[in-house]
Amino acid sequence: MKLTRGDKTFISLIYFFLILLLFAAFYPFWNALAISLNSGTDTAHGGVTFWPRDFTFDNYLFVLKNDALLHGFMISVIRVAAGTVLSLFFTGLFAYAMSKKILIGRKAIMIYCIFTMVFSGGLIPAFIVNRNLGLMDNFWVMIIPSIVSVWNMIVFRTFFEELPPEMEESAKMDGCGYFGTFFRVILPLSKPVFATLGLFTAVYHWNDWFTASIYINNQNLKPIQTILQQVLSSTVMMEQMVNSNASAQEFMQRTRSVTNKSITMTTMIVATLPIVCVYPFLQKYFVKGVMIGAVKG
Amino acid sequence: MKRSGKWFNVLAVSSALILTVTACSGNNTKGTANVETTNSSAQEGRQAVVLGQSDFKYTFYGNYDWYTAPGEWGKDATSKWILDNKKVTMEVITSDGAAAQKLNTMIASDTLPDVIWTDKFGTDYERLRAAGQLVPLDDYLDKYPNLKRLVGESTLNMLRASDGKLYQIPNWYSNKPLGNAGWMINNKIYKALGSPKLETYDDLYSYLKLVKEKYPDVTPLDLNKGAEGNIFMYSGFAEGRLPTYVEQKAYIEGDTFKSIYKDPVYAETVKYINKLVQEKLISQDLLTQKEDQIKEKLNTGKIAVLVAYDVTEPSNTNELEWKKNDPEADYEVIWPVHKAGLDKNKIINNPYSTLGWNVSLITKSAKDPEAIFAFYDWMASEEGQNVLCFGPPGWLWDEVDAEGSPIANENWTTVSDDEKTAAKLFDWNYVGNSSFVDSSKGKIEMTLPEDKRNQTAVAQMNVTWKTTQDTTEFGGITPPSDSNEGLIAQRVNDIYTETFGKIMFAKSEAEIDKLIESGYEQSMKVGHQELMDYLQTKWKENKEKLGK
């Protein structure tokens, strides 16, 4: 394949743009990493950009010495695994059925779903429902209510509808039912969308701190983000609290002195690195050629 | 398929439970009635609770987004001593960043914690009290020796609700002046510029111009985050003017609340600050800079003058990093700058309240509220305060003096700060007694060699504690945020914030006058007068309570 002159300028432009984006997206993260590896007092002098000036692991030691953190990490990992698998399984099947025009009640179910994207009863009724279901202080409160995602269903469905119908038909010829077709034909053909939505779901489960802060009181069931949220919100809120009353100074200074910029950055790195690392492993599913392999195999 | 089989079981159970949902959603008040009867039966003719005889546990909810449990109860030296000696366990419930929502869900589902730690006279206190969810403490007060004696009758009176009962246990209450707000200068620059007179606003203006000329990369004047220093500048433009007036958007003339926009002193203040902003003597980032940016400037000596809520901490040069590289580096708290011709001793930077910072509330969910109170009463005592702030006896101190303050032993200076932090000193103290703890600390400081003393204490003694006024009478006058007046207050604040921001960048005095006028009109339109009337009534009531 020979490239024309137009192609060449087109591609150079793309590279230029992407390199710009690469830098813009990378720098703040790198800077945070540098700050997290720099001593807190030195960071307060400003000017830490690409490399730590006063290298130390103290910030990490401080953040990681929290016993609850390791436990929270395990909870998060289990939550992400269970939540993603269950959600992909049920939402995927649901979407597959929804992609079939012959499905009786298809339109009604769609509107039934869309309605929940727009209207919500709010936190208090949801809390009462979950509590009555025995989900208070229960690990499953972080999994079950979010198993079916309407948004994911719509994305799944759109992808399934784009699949060439011939393959399904040939599966039907072989005597597969809908379940069989789904697992033997649709699933292998839909790796990109499963990878995408799996990633989105995993990221949601990893990042969500709110559910646990409302429903979980047991410190041993809190996921890592909820524990780290305490560190983060104390940085923000302490700024406002200082103004409240002078006599609480000692109390607040003690709490404040440890939540400086370095700790905030370290916390962020600790909280995001594990989930960030998932993506590169999924990237192979975005490589062209899924279809061709499936047709021939 | 096995998995989904299991799943259907779960669903079947769930759908059975659904039936109960609708039935339960409404009747939250039912449970409280039962608790009430047990409460009163527990009280009548009961012997005072003696701690340490049997195990006792209660739940404690910190109603703040930022609140973190200091640790697991019983794992550190302080709480372990309490657990061993008093047999009390405090089970902390944290909001993890969603305090308001979490409290709402606890109320709605009738699962309140035993104790709520929250703002005094806050909206949450008010609505819990109005709904009869709080335990009145008056009966216990007489039964237990410490809280009543230490907090004092007049402070307790102020903390009483409109029904005449006491529900709030104060934290960091105080019976003497305190506060850390005021002015601070960069001594190195000040000396290099020949230590000019720096007392009046005219002095300040010429000094700032000089700084800008000689040190172009230094911020001449910084008002700290959100330009908070403006309210202390305001109090320097007239005698007896409280910074609080700006915060409540109304000043008091004679005996009436009047709109801050009609205050000539306010107009003079903002015009002066605007002039400094226009001449770049104050950073153009004054409204948007973050705490980190200010800290960075302070740590590198890039601020010549600072006005802020807390100037004693940055002036504590013993702990300042900048000083390590530069022996001349030094900040010093100075007497508040003021308008020429005023009596400098009548400038008030630190209004303080004897009521303290915030409060603990015992709810009707508590099975044995009296035992909780007994524990609070012990924590409030001299012994309790010593354990909570200075660690268990026999570690940093062995004995106490006549006033109950601990006498430091050799461990005091040899034990590292890390170890002190690990012992959670101060962290478990939710019923702090400022006067007692401060004076105990002060006494210990005095026994230390000079270079080990904390300069914060020095600045407080010499300046900030001398520019104070007792403003306990303003305690709890702000309306609850879910009331009509609360809505007005929210709007008045929003209008004020915007107006103030625009004034800072106005190009002429005429423009400022116009902005002030428009701020006044907008506030009046949303009901500022009604709000001021409310404040006035509450304030008068308070004054009567205090016998002023």
Add this chain to the structure above:
Amino acid sequence: MRTATNKSTIYKRERGKLYELSRQWELQVMVLPAVILIFIFSYLPMYGVLMAFQDYNIFEGMANSPWVGLKHFEMFFQSPEFSNVMRNTIVISLLKLCIGFPAPIILALFLNEVNRMWFKRLTQTVSYLPHFMSWVIISGFAASILAVDNGSLNLLLEKTGLIDEPINFLSTSKYFWVILASANVWKEIGFSSIVYLAAIASIDPQIYEAAAVDGASRFKRMFIITIPSIMPIVMVFFVLAIGNLLSAGFEDILLLGSSPVVQDVAQVIDTYVYKYGIQSSRLSYATAVGLFKSAISVVLLFGANKMARKYGGGLW
């Protein structure tokens, strides 16, 4: 006679429907758990929207709270903030839609043209990093980059001679919307592009090969193959985005719009509800404003869906 035949055809049709249903029992089984879950976790709590028509007392519960009709809606419509809040909400979300919606699509298209695998992977991974930064941290960066004193952007502009005086970006109303939109694009561009990359990955490579044989340039192939192939998912997202038009954002606005000077252009429905509803325990009021938002969203969603269907897309 006539009635009899009618009856029999109806019977036939019913039987036909039942027959159809039995033939697709597998599909119905796939749908059932989802429908039940949605019912439990979304529809059961839905009674909460009725709070909007009550003076909800959290201690009494909904059953014992007084009904007040449309009081809270009237309060919202008559509040002095209403027109301003609506204007800002619409402008900000339109701006986000116009810039934030196409940006990840363009990025995905560009990435598709990159042949060097390592570069493609690197760009993908790195561009998705900002999604994980909280707005608190981003606003910290913004404050230091956009500062008047020594802010990187001002220094850059001054050095290149584009401006003489540093600009106060964060305290000038007219810049706020632009800053907000750009920060959002920066944060989400990589993450949002993933789904489009997946769509592109699902295209049969044979089609590209055929087009290349026909002599179509790469630029042209992008237009005749890639874009049409990802159009269905683009349409779906577009319809959803229209339905979401009244959600202009929350944390980003709260943190980037902290300057008092930009308040009149930064207050949107969600920040308003937070301030005047949730923070001040006015739950009914917050619910009423939320319900108003939902009602508008439904209208927008149905409208957008109708439009999309004309072009062969749409959600239902």
